[in-house]
Amino acid sequence: MxxxxxxxxxxxxxxxxxxxxxxxxxxxxxxxxxxxxxxxxxxxxxxxxxxxxxxxxxxxxxxxxxxxxxxxxxxxxxxxxxxxxxxxxxxxxxxxxxxxxxxxxxxxxxxxxxxxxxxxxxxxxxxxxxxxxxxxxxxxxxxxxxxxxxxxxxxxxxxxxxxxxxxxxxxxxxxxxxxxxxxxxxxxxxxxxxxxxxxxxxxxxxxxxxxxxxxxxxxxxxxxxxxxxxxxxxxxxxxxxxxxxxxxxxxxxxxxxxxxxxxxxxxxxxxxxxxxxxxxxxxxxxxNIAPDTHQAYVGTSAFAHKAGLHASAIKVDPELYNHIDPETVGNGMRVLVTEMAGRASLELKGREFGIDLAGRPDALGGAVRRVKELEARGWSFEAADASLELLMLDELGELGEPPFELESYRVLLDHRSDGADLVSEATVKVHVGGQRVIATAEGNGPVHALDAALRTALLPHVGWLGAVELADYKVRILTDRPGTDAVTRVLVESTDGEREWTTVGVHANIVEASWLALRDALVHKAVRERTPAV
Incomplete structure (x- = not known):
């Protein structure tokens, strides 16, 4: 050379x-x-x-x-x-x-x-x-x-x-x-x-x-x-x-x-x-240009591996499928978990989260099956690490008590014939801290109203909630079904000012898909509050 x-x-x-x-x-x-x-x-x-x-x-x-x-x-x-x-x-x-x-x-x-x-x-x-x-x-x-x-x-x-x-x-x-x-x-x-x-x-x-x-x-x-x-x-x-x-x-x-x-x-x-x-x-x-995720050396996907075959080899030696050590250029390796994932992919991903699945073959196998089943129904964990971490913890029986339990929610949309601004109103009924709490809030859309109502209900009981904000919200319509009957996938990115995490929800109803992603976001924060070293 x-x-x-x-x-x-x-x-x-x-x-x-x-x-x-x-x-x-x-x-x-x-x-x-x-x-x-x-x-x-x-x-x-x-x-x-x-x-x-x-x-x-x-x-x-x-x-x-x-x-x-x-x-x-x-x-x-x-x-x-x-x-x-x-x-x-x-x-x-x-x-x-x-x-x-x-x-x-x-x-x-x-x-x-x-x-x-x-x-x-x-x-x-x-x-x-x-x-x-x-x-x-x-x-x-x-x-x-x-x-x-x-x-x-x-x-x-x-x-x-x-x-x-x-x-x-x-x-x-x-x-x-x-x-x-x-x-x-x-x-x-x-x-x-x-x-x-x-x-x-x-x-x-x-x-x-x-x-x-x-x-x-x-x-x-x-x-x-x-x-x-x-x-x-x-x-x-x-x-x-x-x-x-x-x-x-x-x-x-x-x-x-x-x-x-x-x-x-x-x-x-x-x-x-x-x-x-x-x-x-x-x-x-x-x-003011989004970074190219697939850019050589420095893109976030430059050292990301999706195929299970790759993950199996990387588990033995990361150099088998990386042309250099990613840290050489200040980057990092990622394992993407999708329907292609096998046991090695989930095991490596668990290591990123600080979760040891290697010694729990039953839990590892269960996580693999659930990922494949959910991905077949439209879920995607590639960009939703927080939801994937919750799935793994659930398979291990280590998810713990959720910060709240939903009894029901309702979302209304007020559309006026005079052309005034649309107003959404949401009501949630939850059980938190041993109490049944009902809260109502308005928003500029159904998801905004639902998020506001949930926060109103939980804030007096969950001290860390005030630091959590919705940083981004993405919707994708999956085309397996025609027209308005299509399945909706929602990605929610949350932040507490120190870190960011992304959760996913999938449902035929966009509000329910959003609820699932919002719920996971708060559950994930609660898990990290209990185990901050993870």
Missing amino acids: TSLPLGDSFHVYDTTLRDGAQREGISYSVTDKLAVARHLDALGVGFVEGGWPGALPKDTEFFARAAAGDLQLRHASLVAFGATRRVGLKVQDDPQVRALLDSQAPVVTLVAKSDRRHVELALRTDQAENRAMVRDTVAFLVGEGRRVFVDAEHFFDGYAFDPDCALGVLESAVDGGADVVVLCDTNGGQLPLGLADTVAEVVTRTGFRVGIHCQDDTGCAVANTLAAVQAGATHVQCTANGYGERAGNADLFAVVGNLVTKLGMPVLPQGGVAELTRVSHALAEIA
Whole structure:
């Protein structure tokens, strides 16, 4: 395996705040951009590209605030992105180049056309002027004390069309003093083997330090990036979670995970790799995009196992079905319990809960049978660990006394002909603390009213109930039966401010399905109150 020391011998370069921000649906505020940069710096990337000062007001403000001290970086160098001087203009007279200097960023990345067709059709100039634009701008910035990288835009397409033109742009960048020339698969159309051949050929022909920047239009951005590294690239440009225009960019977390665990390249400071999962999810939160549960290395399902065959092997040795130890990247293994589950799956899941089913074969077998029977009727325990834990405890005879017993409930819906807001009213009759309690409450829907009535009845008798809140409520209509006769599955996510848990209910009536999930939520909390160490 390759082994490169930390330092300047290999660059992990993040462009989330510029290229990643081009993803549809992402709009970072300046405060967001500062927060993203801090997370990336804490992870230990070498370079954080902050945006294009002078072109976008928010980016200009970001660099101004960074220069004023709002951004203190410990690991990363801040990078300003921009273009070479314009055609026919002296570099010192170009306001966009001046904005790069005014950003006070110690590193500047310039984008340069390296495809002859783009030079002639988009820039409307010739190759000589294009090369002069690159050389002049790089030399000017280097002379002002900046470190300069050059992104050779459309390089692979341009190299295939006219290799001399493409290589000429790289030569001009290096002649001007650029540290790295970055080969960009701007349209994202490359495949790994062909891209690797081109990178190796460029490295051999030029001897330049080469970087790689890949879009994901073929779904190969991560593979292309790794192939480029194996072909000689020592600078990788990525975005958090693969954010970017169209299909996105090479995912920073997958690229780093592979470089470290597969190629043996310690490209982050000590402890950085274990932060991959946390940082991935934190940056998804800032972008207001739900984390990809199936994302390589950092997704919540990246090390989740569903098939009973897998669980049987994992019970013997987790490495048999995990390509790495999940904790290496700050993730964890999960066993999903479904109708596919066997005894090994339930036993492993029990261990997660602190429940030992290994020594109780009857209880284990009973739990397996109940899970399969319930799943056949529409229940799903994949996302409802709390309900599954209650099922296991019930099979073991360790569920204990419930916090309350239901006598009955009733839910009414008041629909008025004058078009006023709908009002739901629920009444519950429960036995709690040796008393029969009746309570009524209104809500903006039947489930809300039922939850409110139950809380009204229980709160004087159950001290911890005030801390429990309904965090999320999901409904799915199961299609085994047609139309309004279909079975409804309800997932309820609850929280007490310290932890979250999810319960499930299934019934043809949505209110009853909701009741079953609400009841399990409170029973599970009561069990944890009795045995907080579980």
